[in-house]
Amino acid sequence: MEELLKEIELRRTSFKTDGYSMSIGELVNLYENNEIIIRPEYQRLFRWSHGQKVKLIESIILGIPVPSIFVYQDDNGIWELVDGLQRVSTILQLFGVLKDTEPLELEGTKHIPSLEGFKWDNDDKDKELPSGLKLAIKRAKINLTIILSDSDKRAKFEVFQRLNTGGSNASNQEVRNNVMLMIKPEVYTWFNGLATNTDFLETLSLSDRLYDEQYHMELLLRFIALAHYDYNHKKDVGDYLDDINEDLLNNDTLDFAGIKANFDLTFSTLNSILGEKAFKKYNGTDFKGKFLESSYEAVSIGLSNNITTYNLPLENNIILNKIQNLYAEEVYNQTSGSGSNAKSRIPKLVPFAKAYFSK
Incomplete structure (x- = not known):
């Protein structure tokens, strides 16, 4: 009991926060004065539809409360947006001040159909928001939670991850990507460079939806994890990948160049041999069907372990013959059949694949 209370108290003291309520007009002024930072990389990773943006503005106009914004305060008092990117960006776009973005043109909604075509400032004055409504929007309050600079250095990462996993629209990999950007942007740049490798992308043959959800980046992280780390079979795969993501950010001795060289050679070889068929099942005459995770794990990890x-x-x-014959192997079929899952499959399939692809 004493140890439990000690652990709780220790972690509580590492999160120092303050609550603050400000007007939307004040928030816009902070942005224009560079006193609140929105990393442009975040904007590329998370995007709302036009309809979602208009719905937020409608909520503000109708006086419906907007969820709190979370910011991290650095040693100079500058705020960095941690959570609430789309809410803040939408407000700034409405005011016409969001960098590299066209001002927001509203559309009619269920409750306010006459909003159609209105802007904050408009050459067509008949379609410019009335001055009284502008003042009401400027004065509307928004709540902020400020993570103070004397919190643990990983506090903003912990807050972001917990707010954006479990019941949110962000995929686990989208959260991991943003954690990289928060903690060590140079690692994200390295990681994103691998994720945009042409050979890698051409072997995957994924749907647009899966690309939008950053699934290809999860597959990249899975490759790095299984090819260069021991697998922790006690954890769910998602938690295991979170641990690997964290090690990429904190391991100063990691051989990033070596991982990249192995990755590049593995996928250039697979692309030259099979292209988009690399991770589809061989039916005896051709590789057919959809992309298979089990095939990806067996082929990419098995080959990478022996590529040199x-x-x-x-x-x-x-290599082609080995890939063709893989699908007749008992271990592959036992671990990748219906009802299999990654947690039970990986501990058996990956060691088998590493041995199978050896010369």
Whole structure:
């Protein structure tokens, strides 16, 4: 009991926050004075539809409370937006001050159909928001939670992750990507460079929806984890990938260049041999069907573990034969059949694949 209370008290003291209520007009002024920072990378990762933006403005006009904004205060008193990106960006876009973005043009809604075509400032004065309504919007209050600078240095990461996992529209990988940006942007730049590798993308054959959800980046993290780390079978795969994501950010001795070289060679080889068929099941005559996670894990990890032992590209045919014959292997079929899941599959499939692809 004493140890439990000690742990709780220790963690509580690492999160120092303050609550603050300000007008929307004040928030806009802070942005224009560079006293609140929105990293442009966040805007590229999270985007609301036009309808979602208009719905927020409608809520403000109708006096419906807007959820709190979370900011991190640095040693100079500057605020960095941690959560609430789209709410703040939408407000700034309405006012016409959001950098590199056209001013927001509203559309009619269920409750205010006459909003159609209105802007904050408009050459067509008949479609410019009335001055009284502008004042009401400027004076509307928004609540902020400020993570103070003397909090634990990882506090903003913890807050962001907990606010954006479980019941949110953000995928787990989108959250991990933003954590990278918060903690160590140079690691995100390295990671994103791998994720945009042409050979890698051409072998995946994913839907647009899965790309939007950053699934290809989760597959990249899965490759790095299974090829260069021991698998923790006691954890769910998502928690295991969170741990690997954290190690990428904190391990100063990690061989980033070596990981990249192995990744580049593995996927350039697979793309040259099979292209978009690389992770589809072989039916005896051709590779058909959809992308398979089990195939991705077996082929990419098995090959990467042995890639330097092959005389490439002269022995590409040997690799092709191994991939074709993989789908007749008992271990592959036992671990990748219906009802299988990654937590139970990976501890058996990955060691098998590493041995199977050896020369």
